[in-house]
Amino acid sequence: MEILRETFRSLFDNKLRTFLSMLGIIIGVAAVMTIIAIGDGAREEINRTVSSLGSNIIMVTSSIFSRFASDPLEFKDAINITTMVPGVANATGLLASSYVVEIHGKNTTATVLGVLPGFFEIMNLDVVYGRPINEEDSEELRSSAVIGYNIADKLFGRQEVIGERFNIIQTGSSGSRKITFEVVGVLKKTGSRLLFNIDDLVILPHTVADHRLFHASGRTGQILVSAIDEKSADLARMGIDFYLYRKFEDSKKYTILSQDAILDAVNQITGIFNVILVGIASISLVVGGIGIMNIMLVTVKERTREIGIKMAIGASRRRILLEFLLESVVLTVIAGIIGMILGVFLSGIIVHFGKAFGLSAVFTVKSILLSFGVSAAIGLFFGIYPANQASKLSPVEALRYE
Amino acid sequence: MPGTVLELREVWKIYDMGEVKVEALKGVTFNIEEGEFIIIIGPSGSGKSTLLQILGCLDLPTKGEVIIEGIEVSKMKGPQLAKIRNQKIGFVFQGFNLLPKYTALENVELPMLYAGVPAKKRRERAKELLEMVGLGDRLNHKPTQLSGGQQQRVAIARALANDPAIILADEPTGNLDTKSGEEIFRIFEELNENGVTLGVVTHDLRWLEKGSKIIKLLDGRIEDIEVVRHVGNT
Ligand SMILES: Nc1ncnc2c1ncn2[C@@H]1O[C@H](COP(=O)(O)OP(=O)(O)OP(=O)(O)O)[C@@H](O)[C@H]1O
Ligand SMILES: [Mg+2]
Numbered sequence: 001m002e003i004l005r006e007t008f009r010s011l012f013d014n015k016l017r018t019f020l021s022m023l024g025i026i027i028g029v030a031a032v033m034t035i036i037a038i039g040d041g042a043r044e045e046i047n048r049t050v051s052s053l054g055s056n057i058i059m060v061t062s063s064i065f066s067r068f069a070s071d072p073l074e075f076k077d078a079i080n081i082t083t084m085v086p087g088v089a090n091a092t093g094l095l096a097s098s099y100v101v102e103i104h105g106k107n108t109t110a111t112v113l114g115v116l117p118g119f120f121e122i123m124n125l126d127v128v129y130g131r132p133i134n135e136e137d138s139e140e141l142r143s144s145a146v147i148g149y150n151i152a153d154k155l156f157g158r159q160e161v162i163g164e165r166f167n168i169i170q171t172g173s174s175g176s177r178k179i180t181f182e183v184v185g186v187l188k189k190t191g192s193r194l195l196f197n198i199d200d201l202v203i204l205p206h207t208v209a210d211h212r213l214f215h216a217s218g219r220t221g222q223i224l225v226s227a228i229d230e231k232s233a234d235l236a237r238m239g240i241d242f243y244l245y246r247k248f249e250d251s252k253k254y255t256i257l258s259q260d261a262i263l264d265a266v267n268q269i270t271g272i273f274n275v276i277l278v279g280i281a282s283i284s285l286v287v288g289g290i291g292i293m294n295i296m297l298v299t300v301k302e303r304t305r306e307i308g309i310k311m312a313i314g315a316s317r318r319r320i321l322l323e324f325l326l327e328s329v330v331l332t333v334i335a336g337i338i339g340m341i342l343g344v345f346l347s348g349i350i351v352h353f354g355k356a357f358g359l360s361a362v363f364t365v366k367s368i369l370l371s372f373g374v375s376a377a378i379g380l381f382f383g384i385y386p387a388n389q390a391s392k393l394s395p396v397e398a399l400r401y402e
Numbered sequence: 403m404p405g406t407v408l409e410l411r412e413v414w415k416i417y418d419m420g421e422v423k424v425e426a427l428k429g430v431t432f433n434i435e436e437g438e439f440i441i442i443i444g445p446s447g448s449g450k451s452t453l454l455q456i457l458g459c460l461d462l463p464t465k466g467e468v469i470i471e472g473i474e475v476s477k478m479k480g481p482q483l484a485k486i487r488n489q490k491i492g493f494v495f496q497g498f499n500l501l502p503k504y505t506a507l508e509n510v511e512l513p514m515l516y517a518g519v520p521a522k523k524r525r526e527r528a529k530e531l532l533e534m535v536g537l538g539d540r541l542n543h544k545p546t547q548l549s550g551g552q553q554q555r556v557a558i559a560r561a562l563a564n565d566p567a568i569i570l571a572d573e574p575t576g577n578l579d580t581k582s583g584e585e586i587f588r589i590f591e592e593l594n595e596n597g598v599t600l601g602v603v604t605h606d607l608r609w610l611e612k613g614s615k616i617i618k619l620l621d622g623r624i625e626d627i628e629v630v631r632h633v634g635n636t
Contacts, residue, residue, distance in 0.1 A: 002515055013503060309499045312460055313560065314488020314516045316481045395460045395487075399499065 003319075007326045010299075011334075018331065021295040024288025025335035025378060026342060029371050031281035033343025036367045038350060039274040041360035045192075046266050056089075056227040057122070058237055059257040060244065062220075072219040073254065075206055077247065078116055081225060085239035087232035090118035093220030095209050101151065101202060102178075103166040108154040110147075110202040112168060114209025120146075122226040123193060130162040130185035137184070138205040146185035150199040159186050168202070170213060179212050233258065285374065288335070289382040296328050296386035307390055308398025321391035328383025329376055336375025340368065405471075407567050407599050408434040408457060413466035415452050415622075426452040428622040429466070434568065437633045439594045440601045441609050444619030450603040451572055453619065457601060458491045458570045459483055471567065488516050492561025494571035498553040500545040506532060506556045507541045513563040531559035535589055551582025558589055568599040575606055587612060 011018045062073040075093040082091045095114035100107050113119070120132040127146065137144040145166075152159050155166050162185070167178040181204070190198035210216050227236040237256060244254045257265070300307070307320055347361035415427040426449045434440055434457075442450050455461040456468060459475055468475040470490060478486070487493075500509045510528035519527070532541055535555040545553050554574060561569050571590070575583035583606065591612055594600055602609060610616060614633045618626040 002521070009503065305499075306501060309501060310512070310516075311484070312458075312487060312493050312499070313513045314484055314564070316484035316516075318481065319484075319516065396455050399460070399495075 003323060003326060004330070006323060007330050010303075010327060011331060017295065021291055022288075022331060022335035022338065024284060024291045025332050025375055026288075026339040028281060028285035028288045029336045029339025029375055030342035030346055031284060032278055032374070033340055033363075033367060033371055034347045034350065034361075035277045035281055036274065036370075037343065037347040037361040037363050038359060039270060039277065040362040040364060040367070041347075041351070043267060043270045043274075044362055045360055046270065047263060056230050056233050057259050058225040058227065058233065058240065059262065060223040060225065060240060061255050061257065062222070062253065073221070073223055074218045075116065075210075075220055076218060077244075078118075078220070078223045078225075081223065081240055081243060082118065085236060085243055087227050087234075087236035087239060089226045089228045090122050091223055091225040092116035092119040092122060093206060094119075094222050094224055095206060095214045095216060095220060096196075097214065099202075099213070100169045101155065101166055102169060103155050103164075106155055107169075108151065109200075110151050110168075111196055111200050112202045112204065112209065112213065113196075114204050114206040114214060116206055118226075119203065119224070122224055123198070125198065126188035126190070127185045128188045129160050130183065132185055133203060133205050138207045141208050141211060142205065143179075143181045143208060144184040144205060145181040146187060146201075146203040147183055148187045148197075148199040148201040149189040150197075151202055152183075152186050161186060168213065285378060289332075289378040292328055292332060292379065293382040293386060296324065296383055297389065299327070300324065300386050300390040303390075304393065304398050304401040307393055308395050308401065311393070311395040312399060317391040320393075321387045324387035324390045325380065325383050328387070329379035332375045332379030332383075333372065336371050339375070340371050343371075405436055406433050407436050407438075407471065409467070409469040410457070411467040411469070413453075413456060413463045413468065415449070415456060415461070416464040425622055427456070427463070430619075430622075430624055432617065432624065432627065434599060434601060435633060436567075436599055437594070437597050437614075438599055439590075439612060439614045439633075441613035441616045442601065442603045442619060443605070443610075443616065444625070448619040449622045450619055454570050454572050454601065454603050457568075458493050459486050460493070484516075488513055489564045490567045492563070492566040492569040494554070494557050494561050494569060494574045496573040496576040498545070498550070498557050498577070500553055500556055500560075502545050505542045505544055506537060506548065506559075509545070509556055510559045510563055513560060517564050527563065528559070531562055532556070535559050536585075549582065550578050551585055554578060554582070554586055555589065558586070562593075562598075568601060569593065571600070571602045573603055573605065575604065 060073065073093070078091040078093045081088055092115045097112055098109055099112045101110045115133065117132060117134050117138070120127070125132070130146070133144060133146055136142065149159070152161050156164060161183050164183045165180050166183070167180050170177045170179060181202075187198060187201070192198070210218065225236065225240060227233040237258060240256055244256075245251060248254060310320065344363065351359050351361045411431050413427055413430045414425070417424040417426060430453060442453065444450050452461075456463050459468075459470070462476055470486060475483070475486070501512070504512070507525070507528050510531055511524045514524040514527065529538070529541060532538060535558055537552060537555055537559070540548060540552060545556070548556065558569075575586050578586065587609065590600055590602065602613070614629070614631050616628040616630060617624060618628070
């Protein structure tokens with residue numbers, strides 16, 4: 001391990017240069033660390049949200065939803081599935097879109113949903129003031145709305161707002177219209193669940209939402225189903241498949257997703273996303289590696305005479321090669337460690353400011369080992385050429401070098 | 403019985419500079435026996451340094467054979483050559499060639515490090531050698547903190563570190579004043595009296611009386627070999 005002492009000695013001799021040449025790797029590793037940590041955090045968060053629903057949730061999406069589709073999913077189907085399919089507890093269609101809501105000059109953006117009354121049970125929502133949407137609201141086309149915590153807070157500054165009115169602003173080609181709704185219920189502060197942030201919801205009877213906002217004539221892009229319990233989920237799933245196949249006579253026109261399938265899909269998407277981001281961040285690692293190679297080539301040039309002396313007193317080519325290779329590997333590994341520490345700080349800062357968006361960071365042994373391995377590999381890869389140059393010098397010529 | 407340390411047979415060194423070829427050595431043949439003190443002289447450009455580099459396995463001849471302790475050098479592989487330089491040869495240069503970042507002690511230790519000598523033994527031997535050349539009180543000085551003569555003495559200690567078969571020196575007093583030069587003479591003389599084989603290239607005629615054999619080079623050829631005194635069975 002004497003050779004390591006020599007490595008540190010020559011790195012310490014040139015502290016500033018050593019540090020500057022490490023910067024590229026430090027930044028690269030920090031970036032990769034941060035991205036992986038945030039990515040893993042996001043995935044974990046999403047998985048938790050999806051799982052929080054329980055494994056009895058089944059989602060049906062139509063592959064061909066459009067207002068003019070010849071045979072779309074309909075709210076009727078949700079009602080039929082609820083009554084006809086064994087194992088199903090509840091089902092609802094889902095009209096969803098973002099709208100600006102306002103009252104007395106205060107406004108905010110809400111996710112407006114048109115649903116069947118069963119939605120509240122499926123999503124396991126807590127109504128803290130007032131009541132959920134019910135059948136009469138739907139049948140009598142009442143302008144009733146249940147709103148999330150944030151909506152109540154931003155429009156009224158308080159939660160007990162039953163009976164208050166507010167407007168949904170619909171902008172179309174002929175200008176914007178205000179449509180007035182009455183608050184019949186307020187939801188407990190909940191956070192995200194499945195695909196929505198519950199606190200930002202405005203929930204309307206589907207008939208009203210369809211008639212006044214969505215103009216979908218009873219169609220829906222997706223149907224959300226809850227099975228009676230986990231054990232009936234498979235039975236329900238098969239029943240839904242049977243029902244939909246009879247309706248469409250083509251299994252390509254709809255997709256049935258269970259919680260597992262949703263998790264798989266989400267993980268796949270976040271995984272791809274992660275790989276792309278890490279790929280981009282890796283570019284800085286490559287640039288850093290080239291920087292290391294450059295500095296090592298300069299070092300070899302500068303130390304030509306030293307190499308000559310060492311060879312003259314009996315250092316083998318292998319020993320010279322090892323000395324320089326070790327120097328670049330130690331350089332990049334130290335840079336990697338600094339980068340990791342920086343990455344932890346960086347993700348801490350990002351999480352601090354990104355809490356509102358549900359960002360969190362997760363550090364795994366895997367990502368730490370990966371950073372180690374990658375920085376050592378960069379040192380090896382970009383150090384081998386300069387080290388080889390050094391070891392190939394002829395002793396006589398190296399000694400003559402000024 | 404003393405044996406042959408080094409043999410040169412018809413050694414040629416031709417530097418190929420593209421258009422011109424410089425024939426630095428043109429068929430040099432001689433032996434170095436154990437215990438000899440060889441002085442190599444000759445005008446500038448006659449091939450003295452080239453010859454010494456080939457003797458010291460720093461360079462290989464273009465033609466001819468170099469035999470060290472019975473083994474032909476050109477047949478050796480890289481690591482073997484490094485080992486020969488490390489264990490059989492001690493080189494002393496005109497410009498000292500110490501490592502500037504290392505202390506005197508560390509400079510002397512380095513050949514032993516390459517030879518795989520354990521740290522403690524290394525340190526002890528390096529200390530001993532530095533004391534022997536009169537630098538017992540300069541162990542932790544760096545080369546820049548030493549005079550030229552002192553640096554050259556460190557270099558001699560380093561050359562002796564692995565107890566080599568021969569010490570080769572290329573104008574070891576060339577960069578020194580007369581007084582420092584004389585100290586180097588004295589050390590070499592002492593070494594030879596203790597049986598160390600020496601090969602010294604010099605311009606300084608005061609060396610002539612110290613040597614046991616004087617090789618005169620002229621234009622890449624041996625012009626004359628003068629045996630001053632016989633060593634062992636030669
Ligand atoms: N690397 C080299 N490339 C080309 N020619 C060289 C090289 N080294 C030496 N020579 C030539 O070989 C010849 C002998 O050089 P060498 O250095 O051996 O002479 P020298 O006797 O040591 O001279 P000096 O007393 O000046 O040191 C000279 O003509 C020199 O120019
Ligand atoms: Mg010379």
